[in-house]
Amino acid sequence: MEFNLRLLVQHPEFRLDIDLRLPDRGVTAIFGPSGSGKTSLLRAIAGLDRPESGRIIFRDQIWQSDRVFLPPHKRPLGYVFQEPGLFDHLTAGQNLAYGLKRSRKPMTASEQSYITDLLGLSDLLDRYPGQLSGGERQRVALARALFPQPEILLMDEPMAAVDFARKRQILQLLDQVKSNLDTPLLYVSHNIDEVTRLADHLVILDQGTVTRHGPIEQILSSHKLLNRLCDEPFSLLFGRVITARTGHNLTEVDIGDATLRMPQQNVTENQDIRLHIAARDVSLTLVRPTQTSVLNILDCHIVSIGKPSPDGQCLIELALPNTTLQARISTYSCDQLALAPGQQVFAQIKAVSIVQ
Template identity: 40%
Template sequence: MTTLSGNLYLKLGNFALNSGYFELPLEGVTVLFGRSGSGKSTLLRAISGLDKHTEGELYFGDVCWQNGRQALPTQKRHIGFVFQDAALFPHMTVRQNLMYAVKRLPKSVQPADFAEIVSRVGIADKLDRGVNFLSGGEKQRVAIARALLTRPDILCMDEPLSALDWRSKAEMLTLIEDIVSAYQIPVLYITHAPAEVERLANQIVFMANGQIERIETLQESLSRIDSPLFDDEGAVSVLQGIPLSVEHGLRPIQMGANTLWLSDLTELKKSSVRVRVLAKDVSLALSDPQQLSIINHLSATVLAILPEQNHRVLVRLELADGQKLFSAITEHSAQRLQLANGMKLFALIKSVALAE
């Protein structure tokens, strides 16, 4: 597998990016995560060659993109870039924006299937509009189509959802997932929203103060109780499963021997879905209670009991198929149930949602 590796330095006024050595697998979605001002965008611009003051080294596989101050210009890096606010050319129609990318393809590169991309992205009926007459979501779709038409080796997305309302956000997330699986292009994705990370990420690059703090997979990151992905809602688990057809007005999600039941019936075209569970929505029972309104009972094993603040504990569980789940309960409950590592019990999930 090719990797993107290097060590980049870029000083911008009072801020300095000093990434430290990194090696990113070019597969699936790699999310750059951090607070605003942590250097995510600067790193992505440095990787793309968009800031000529960048120093350090950068290799895309064996190809050198940056060596000291010498840099391969952006136009030779085969990068697709989707900017926060689309950055469409205002003096051109949608079609002209798209053709700008197509016309500049090198002869050695096979053009992409224009009609297929345009219809997948959902802008086939808007090709002859001026870009100033598009909604925020439509603009971002055009920007994605335009980036795909450059036949990129890597697709960079700088907070592509931040300017959109929640409905467009949900649609765009579905679209981005679809694109990742359909075209198999590695994606570098910037966000500061944990929900987007949980939905899209294969691996996460955590950034703070202009440095890369660590690079880990989504599951690794969600298994830490101090994960930066946990915001004011506390610890979160992401479970992966196979959606089955609707029964009893509920959507079953198969996870090994366990089945999760979702009340969300939206059409699912995917063969695998991610489900987001808040630790505070998971209760524990020593036996499988039958007379209870909660329908999701999963058999689990206690892996660890982690004390938290305010007399609360976080219980790390392993489900039958090996996936991990957090439960947040009080210290008192933990003592009452006499929880211990290796204990078999049932996790009762009050509410689950498809990762948004």
């Protein structure tokens, strides 16, 4: 089962030309700069815009072909827009009920109240959208899209108006949606943090065409690509928790080539997690440091040394047998240590953060 898309959307000043085969489960992130066609792609999938030509097949349903164009209300999808789009004449609770009433297999009352609690909506249900803050409205919109249990959920940068603390909770909720339901999620974002945390599959759009797509491990192992996508270079590692909490209140994670230790995290044993390591948090030494407070020291070799940046820094790509990592150090240090590709070095990792 899968999700087949072939779309051609023509506007006078813009053209979207897509041919994709996506997995019909997990989170597929559609990532790209603004104006790359992310929203147009989502709207075409939902049937809100009618592409010039296209073929959309979701599981065994034909949504669009040369002869068929299923209107949006007949496609079993949920859509969270960039801005909440609540119905102003209905209370928050009535907004939630709107989709429920029209759903074939709505959530049970207990599932609903779980989500309203998690999103902090329980006390807001009697209020009208005009009496809610931007973040509250977006949370209502999110619950409204989840309640009818659509077969696929499309989200267009749903976090834009949500504050940081709530964002973490919503990401947690989406993690749960992802693991508990077989509802695939198409998630449009230009925020690499959200993408690295949520996505299983990544589609990179640029100027209306797909430049790369595939499983996230595969796509994001290319640091060049990653660095072009965000301002602050980083490495994304995939690992499994060995010990959630050691005697010293540390968490140990196996990344295949090594074990990383970090201050205790809220994880469970054997959980698959993603680690985010900023390139600036990695420093290099030629001999293994023995008297250091740094927890993680990895034995690796230099793959390549990037061009010096105007502020005197350079990016160094490092490899372990199965992992790649990047470090950002000053060109001065690079010259002092006479670093060269192929050389054996020790990478000291000052900080690791868990993204999932």
